[in-house]
Amino acid sequence: MSTYEGSFRVWRGDTGGGELTDFTVAVNDGEVVLDVIHRLQATQAPDLAVRWNCKAGKCGSCSAEINGRPRLLCMTRMSVFDPAEVITVTPLRAFPVVRDLVTDVSFNYTKAREVPAFVPPKGVAPGEYRMAQIDVERSQEFRKCIECFLCQDTCHVVRDHEENKAAFAGPRFLMRVAELDMHPLDAAGDEGLDRKRTAQDEHGLGYCNITKCCTEVCPEHIKITDNALIPLKERAVDRKYDPLVWLGSRIRRRDS
Numbered sequence: 001m002s003t004y005e006g007s008f009r010v011w012r013g014d015t016g017g018g019e020l021t022d023f024t025v026a027v028n029d030g031e032v033v034l035d036v037i038h039r040l041q042a043t044q045a046p047d048l049a050v051r052w053n054c055k056a057g058k059c060g061s062c063s064a065e066i067n068g069r070p071r072l073l074c075m076t077r078m079s080v081f082d083p084a085e086v087i088t089v090t091p092l093r094a095f096p097v098v099r100d101l102v103t104d105v106s107f108n109y110t111k112a113r114e115v116p117a118f119v120p121p122k123g124v125a126p127g128e129y130r131m132a133q134i135d136v137e138r139s140q141e142f143r144k145c146i147e148c149f150l151c152q153d154t155c156h157v158v159r160d161h162e163e164n165k166a167a168f169a170g171p172r173f174l175m176r177v178a179e180l181d182m183h184p185l186d187a188a189g190d191e192g193l194d195r196k197r198t199a200q201d202e203h204g205l206g207y208c209n210i211t212k213c214c215t216e217v218c219p220e221h222i223k224i225t226d227n228a229l230i231p232l233k234e235r236a237v238d239r240k241y242d243p244l245v246w247l248g249s250r251i252r253r254r255d256s
């Protein structure tokens with residue numbers, strides 16, 4: 001096994017402020033950034049705060065920024081970096097820091113609660129629901145979400161604009177609205193809930209200008225913009241008034 005001494009700059013601090021601190025840490029073949037952070041804790045910085053759980057890319061806990069890009073610490077292989085490179089590890093920028101690499105992501109839980117749940121169809125018992133396979137597969141993609149909130153962190157609407165947070169649910173939760181709006185059995189309309197209208201008026205769909213940055217950072221490779229946000233825009237907004245709808249469908253056609 002080969003080992004080298006890697007150079008790292010890790011943000012240390014708390015709600016009162018902080019700074020990047022330089023460390024040199026051994027890196028072994030096959031390791032991910034989280035392995036190195038754990039070695040740093042074990043050998044030089046026992047009080048370094050980092051959130052993690054599964055180390056398998058499934059719990060969504062270890063989200064941070066590596067060289068300024070939102071990523072999972074446990075799924076970022078050290079082999080993608082040059083051994084001579086200084087690797088910077090910082091907390092998610094869009095959310096308030098608790099300590100070191102741990103941020104307070106409660107913004108996301110607030111937004112989750114603001115999306116009304118699936119409304120079961122009347123007169124159909126659980127177990128008797130029937131859907132076309134294409135509808136199952138469409139929502140299956142969105143169900144892969146591990147709630148890492150990397151998409152929420154990278155979206156420029158809130159990344160440096162705290163003032164937009166109240167009116168914007170972010171890509172993860174607009175995707176949830178889209179999923180429910182596409183669901184053939186969702187009976188929200190029967191209850192007077194127009195999900196297309198609330199997407200615009202309450203969840204801030206109009207703030208999204210389909211840059212696809214959220215899609216680029218999603219570790220589950222969910223096509224958030226193409227398969228959730230643009231279709232939701234297409235259904236929610238009159239084409240006449242939203243040139244982005246037209247542009248979005250052009251981009252999708254070109255990609256496919």
Ligand code: SF4
Nearest residue numbers: 155208210211212214
């Ligand atoms: S596509 Fe929309 S939601 Fe995704 S990062 Fe861009 S503006 Fe944000």
Ligand code: SF4
Nearest residue numbers: 145146148149151218
């Ligand atoms: S959509 Fe992707 S990036 Fe966003 S929270 Fe879910 S898994 Fe993470």
Ligand code: FES
Nearest residue numbers: 054055060062074
């Ligand atoms: S530790 Fe669970 S996703 Fe990284």
